[in-house]
Amino acid sequence: MKKHPIIWTNVILFSLTFLVAAIAVPYYALTVGFTAAEIIATILCMGYCGISITAGYHRLWAHKTYDAHPVLQWIFAIGGAFALQNSAIHWSSDHRVHHRHVDNNEKDPYSAGRGFWYSHIGWMLRDYQGESYFDYSNVRDLQKNPILAFQHKHYLVLVLLTNIGIPLLLGLLVGNIWGMLLSVGVLRLVLSHHFTFFINSLAHIWGKQTYTDENSARDNGFLAFLTYGEGYHNYHHIFEYDYRNGIRWWQFDPTKWLIKTCSYLKLTGNLRTVPEDRIAQAVAKMQLKRAKDKARHLPNAEQLLALLEQEYQLLVAKIQDYYQLKKELLQQKRNALVDQYHASEFMQRYQELKLHLQQQQNHWQRLTAAFS
Template sequence: MKKPAIIWLNVAIFTITFLVAAIAVPYRAYTVGFDMTEILFALLCFIYCGMSITAGYHRLWSHRTYQAHWSLRLIFAIGGAFALQNSILHWSSDHRIHHKHVDDNDIDPYSAKRGFWYSHIGWMCREYQAHRYHDYKNARDLQKDNIVMWQHKYYVALALITNFGIPIAFGLWHGDLINSLLLAGFLRLVLSHHTTFFINSLAHIWGKQTYTDKNTARDNGILALLTFGEGYHNYHHIFENDYRNGIRWWQFDPTKWLIKSCQWLGLTSKLRTAPEDKIEKMRLAMTLKLSKKKLINHPEAEKMLRRLQQEYDNLIARVNDYYQIKRDLLQAKRQQVKSEVENSELLKQYHEMKEKLIAQQRCWQTMTANLV
């Protein structure tokens, strides 16, 4: 089968920027050096580009996990052009197809099952998606957003202005144009590109399948550090409408923190989250599935499997009871005076149910941890 035509512009951009970042930047650092102001400015530009993709392109526009004030949308739209990731409309349309048809080599734009190179960068180097360049019927909602359409119309101009204008302006102000172009221009762009590309490639290869194994997406805390929280990808693929990727307090997800902080400032609203009980049930179901695989060759497999299933059923029953009474308690707090609820029988039942759930979880953790 004949391969699609090479997109020479993309190949040239990826090749030239990478060579400059890999060769010219270290050479300049050795012969001239970079001062802390230049390094910090390049880092700020990298963060701005990355967060514009994660909080803007991804969680706001692709998945509509929250709503944002026009000023914040404008900031993200400009940052997305600075990141040189194509327009919001095109990026989001591709990403929605990816989620709907994940791992389908014939439909998923960057299917991980076609290999690391293809999912990382190869899919952008040839005309694999030519038929989609003007087909945005899966993003009709975004076509009603004036900022999205403004950025789509003037994307090329915005990309040129930001990628050349910002480093040049800083370089002229700071007094070293070459250093600024190398750090805030080339190096920042290469880092922005490849850390984002890691979510399509490495995040479908390296990590744990915490919630589902029905697709190749993985949870990986190291990738989360490089991608502003996007590394918890297995969670994201099963709960794509959640504005969070790292749902635990200790998980690194600055995009989540930004969105939540902006809510306090009145810049974001209607933040969507997945139901807690559904998240827990998906996690437990995956643990059960993995535990059963461990017991395949166990000499007492049948007996152990029965015990495992019974323990799982007991835990699910506790989860259902706990979250039901938690919902009842929240409803009571909305309808009654807070002091009345704090002294109610319902609150006592809630605490009792919570203790029972914790005890059941410990039994389950001990049992699954000791499987060999």
Template structure:
């Protein structure tokens, strides 16, 4: 099959910035050296452009996982232009198609099933999806956001101003224009580009399928470190309405931390989170599925018993979250009306007991699984 025509401008931008970064930047570093100020400025610029994509383009605009004050939206629009990844409207349109048709080689703009090169960068180099951008009708909501539309109309000007204007201005300030253009202009852009592109390529290939195996998305802590927290991509694909990607406190997700901290300042609001029951249930389902697929348990009675224990575990989990919700609602009401303290205390005790019971049952279930894998016939007869 003949490939669609090359998009020369995009291809040249990627090729030139890459070549200058791998040849020109080390050469300048060895012959002239880079000042600490420039290195710090490069890291800060990577952070600003990168997080504008993850917190702004991705979690705010493409997925609507929270609301943001106009001042923050303007910052994200500027940082997004600096990241050189097209306008927020265009980016979100692609990304919504990616979620809707994930892994479909024809409809997913960067389907990982078409290989690393295609999902990483190849999809942008040719006219694969040109027909889709006539009216951005999958982003009607974003067309009502004046900041999104302002950035879309002025994308080229904003991109040129930020990507060239900032390094040149910095270079004038520190007295090293070439150093600033090479490090904060070229190298910074290439790092921003490829770390974001890893989310479409590597985050669909390398890591664990913690919550679902219905698509190729993976959870990977290393990738989270390189992508401002977007490496928990398996979680993200199943619960994409959640403003978090890394949901545990030890998960590296600076994008989540930024959104949350901004909510304390009144800059973000309406932060959406997935119900804990759904998350835990998806995780247990995958664990049980892996156990069945391992094939280590051949005895049918054992399998039946495990299935029964698993069903009980899910029922306990559901009960725990139901009572927990009752408790949280009652607590909110009690605080508002300052009454019914005994009911609240009783509910709190129930929640604690149920959580304890669920944890004990989960522990027993795991023991049972391990025992059945070791000695399938002896242990359960």
């Protein structure tokens, strides 16, 4: 088999930083000890890097799920250089290719189909992509952004200023340069790298496929905790233009919370979301598929498959009716076009449809659960 050339810069960078984090950091912690200031600074800087990737590189630029004020874009651009994951233009180009060709071992730059090691870090250690690695034809929109053009042009300078300058400055402020260099400089970088890399690897291996099984992406709440909400990856791969990854109120998605909070401060706008009926139908479709897979192996398979299909169509019809009326109701309220009498009539119909949908959903859950 053809062996692709080793990218020695990446091999040396990842190897040295990992060895320092795995050996020198614990040794320093045991012999000297890290102060509260160094621990807090490491957590804050790691959060800044992570959010810059998730809210900036990923949801803002790669997928354009919302608009951001230039001030916020500068913050994310600098934080992205601090995270040392390439320029936003380069990162977004790779990521758009990944979504277009997900799980295609030849075209997906970090295809999970080639194994954990490859999708986690291996794809960056050898020159698997050749000249296509620098093909930015799919991010011409981002190249027109002066902030991103500046970051791309001066990326190396920004990397040095942030990854060396910030730890040095913090070390001078607290009077412990070596402690800050090890914690904020190295440990923060290694953890930030691998937590992000988990989305390319573990999030395509470990978790639930609630919305689709047409690709390997999974939803995983634990990974969401490590990656500021990016762990709900199955949802993201079917609805990539939604600014949210965790769509339920109880799902851990600080990136979503930040974007939404910034909208109240006029720092973000045009937040894109997927209609609720499409989400509900995606869930029902997956439940149908799993139930059919089990039903095919039962003695009365033909009748069971027909029953499942019939119940599924009834559920989809009720979902569409309910959410269509809900949309109309919200529009009427927004435009104040309904008088009190018709508003009451409208609400009564809405509540009836809501009740019927809940009943149908409960029935559907019991039916599909019988095949689990």
